[in-house]
Structure formats: C-alpha cells, structure tokens
C-alpha cells in the first residue's frame with residue numbers, strides 16, 4: 001500500500017505515522033525528518049535545504065523529488081510506504097505518480113488530517129522545534145495554503161482522499177484513520 005498522510009504543519013502527521021506504520025506494516029518516509037538529518041550531517045543537500053527550512057519556505061521541488069526517488073528506488077524491503085510531508089506541491093504529486101507508475105505502483109490512499117489554525121499554532125509553539133517560532137509558523141501556514149492545499153483537490157478528484165478530524169486524542173485519530181482505510 002502507498003499511503004499519503006496529508007495536512008498542515010502541526011496536524012499530527014508524524015505522530016500518526018509512528019502509530020500507523022507498524023499496524024499497517026509500512027515504511028515511514030518523512031521528507032522533513034530526512035532533511036533534518038541531512039542538515040545535522042551538514043551534507044551538501046542539508047546545506048542547500050537549511051535556509052529554506054529556517055524561513056518556513058519549501059525546499060525546491062527538484063531537490064525533494066530526487067531525494068524521495070532515491071529512497072523509493074533503493075528500498076528493497078518489499079513493504080509499502082507511508083509518506084509524511086510529501087508531496088507538498090502539485091509538481092511533487094505529479095512526480096510521485098510518475099515514479100510509482102514506473103514501478104507499477106500508485107498512491108492508494110490519501111488521509112487528510114483536518115485541524116483548525118488556532119489549534120495548529122498552539123501545538124507548534126508547544127512542540128518548539130527550531131522552525132517552530134511564531135513568525136516561521138505563520139509563513140509555513142501561508143505556504144501550506146498557497147502551495148500545498150491544491151493537492152487535496154487533485155487527490156479528491158482521483159477519489160482516493162479521506163478527511164479525518166485531527167483534533168481528537170492521538171489514539172482516537174489513529175483509530176479513525178485505521179477504520180477509514
């Protein structure tokens with residue numbers, strides 16, 4: 001199964017991915033986690049990505065697409081993927097479709113976690129990651145609305161999108177996702 005966890009920053013994608021990956025026997029791929037690891041290693045990719053991440057902007061499609069392509073094509077466990085934080089633009093969604101198609105695969109389900117802005121801001125400020133300051137959070141929410149939200153319509157039109165209320169407890173949200181799948 002190829003499952004995309006979709007939603008704004010602070011919606012709980014990473015938390016839900018952790019809860020669901022074992023239950024569904026999927027490999028969790030978080031582009032944010034991969035990028036943070038590259039930044040801490042000070043790799044070439046990390047150095048290129050850092051300034052975008054600190055500003056709450058998206059890293060370029062080109063970098064992200066080649067990074068994810070690399071992960072998907074070198075992974076040989078035979079498990080499906082749980083994608084978290086990717087795709088984030090329409091061109092990333094198209095690139096994902098193309099790379100999966102080349103391997104006779106497709107996105108099977110997209111779970112959209114629905115959480116209102118005030119709750120997102122509260123959660124992000126509590127989480128306190130280095131890009132979780134008030135100014136960057138505001139920008140990330142704007143970037144989400146302008147560049148990422150259009151993907152929701154794309155997957156809705158394909159008939160593979162389910163919307164799940166994301167402001168309940170971790171256990172309830174996780175159970176609702178599981179049932180919806």
Ligand code: AMP
Nearest residue numbers: 031032052053057058059064085086088
């Ligand atoms: P996240 O952990 O998903 O909130 O991602 C943290 C930061 O990494 C984002 O604010 C972006 O700067 C960058 N990032 C993660 N995933 C992507 C993606 N698919 N496309 C572009 N930038 C990304």
